[in-house]
Amino acid sequence: MDADLAKALAAVMGLKADVKNATFDSIIPGLSAHKFDLGMSSFTDTKEREQTVDFVTYFSAGTSFYVSAKSPVTVATLADLCGKTVAVEKGTTQQTDAESQSKKCGGRKVTVLTFPDQNGANLALSSGRAQVGMADSPVADYQVKQSSGQFKLVGQPYGTAPYGIAIPKDTGMTAAVKAAM
Numbered sequence: 001m002d003a004d005l006a007k008a009l010a011a012v013m014g015l016k017a018d019v020k021n022a023t024f025d026s027i028i029p030g031l032s033a034h035k036f037d038l039g040m041s042s043f044t045d046t047k048e049r050e051q052t053v054d055f056v057t058y059f060s061a062g063t064s065f066y067v068s069a070k071s072p073v074t075v076a077t078l079a080d081l082c083g084k085t086v087a088v089e090k091g092t093t094q095q096t097d098a099e100s101q102s103k104k105c106g107g108r109k110v111t112v113l114t115f116p117d118q119n120g121a122n123l124a125l126s127s128g129r130a131q132v133g134m135a136d137s138p139v140a141d142y143q144v145k146q147s148s149g150q151f152k153l154v155g156q157p158y159g160t161a162p163y164g165i166a167i168p169k170d171t172g173m174t175a176a177v178k179a180a181m
Contacts, residue, residue, distance in 0.1 A: 002040040009038075009165075012180040023116045025091030028052055031168045038177065039166030042136050044093050046161070054171075055164030056178045062157030063094055064140035066125070066133045069152045073131050076155040083108035087121035087130035090114040094134035097159070118143065126150055136163075 003019045010017035022030060027039040031053050045055040065075040075081060078097060082105035088094040095114055102110035113130050115121045122143055124130040135143060137157040144151045165181075167173050 002042065006038065006040050009177065009180045013176060023091075024089055025116075028166060031166055034168060037168070037171075037173065042139060043164050043166050044136070044161045045164035046093070049166070052169065053166040054169055054174045055162075055166060056174055056181055057162040057164040058181055059163040060160050061163055062137045062160040063097065063134055064137040064153055064157045065155050066135070066140050066144050066151045066153050067131065068125060068128075069147075069149055071131065071152075074154050075132055077158070079104070080155075081110045081132065082106075083110075084131045085111040085113060085129065086132045086134055087113045087115065087124040088134050089118050089121055090116055092135075093159070093161075094136075098134060122147070122151075 006017045006019055020036065024041055027036065027041055028049065030036045031039050039053065042061070043049065043055070045057050067073045067075070073084065078101040081098060081101050086098045088098055095112065098110050098112045102112060113124050115124065118135065118139065121133055121135070125133045133140070133143070133151070140153060144153050165177055167177060
């Protein structure tokens with residue numbers, strides 16, 4: 001939906017969007033290098049990211065867990081990840097959360113498999129390499145709906161936080177993007 005939103009914002013601003021696909025973890029560095037004018041990829045607006053980019057927030061989402069539809073695995077909290085293998089997209093808050101939780105698990109650490117994109121994380125789950133997938137709640141919900149019955153959501157979303165459009169620092173574009181939104 002980010003590509004559609006980018007095109008709609010550009011149209012409101014009298015511009016034409018040139019949407020480029022990039023791996024999630026390359027977008028903020030690309031903004032800092034002025035390779036991109038906007039970063040739109042379900043970014044959680046965090047204090048850490050605000051040190052590098054400006055944000056126009058527009059939505060709130062949390063993190064959801066999902067598993068193979070035939071799996072008996074249940075996960076309600078991060079603590080339930082201990083001893084399990086989890087698939088996440090590289091550079092996401094889910095990677096940070098799973099790795100942080102692993103340090104709290106004692107001898108039953110979380111095995112965190114990171115992938116450059118969501119497709120890789122989904123393939124790890126569907127192939128049995130991972131027991132649990134984690135993604136932003138709208139993304140996880142979409143993955144489950146698109147899986148033709150392969151995946152199911154488990155537990156409840158946690159860590160609701162604002163989504164934002166990332167903008168290179170101090171470009172003056174923030175007010176215009178906010179007005180267009």
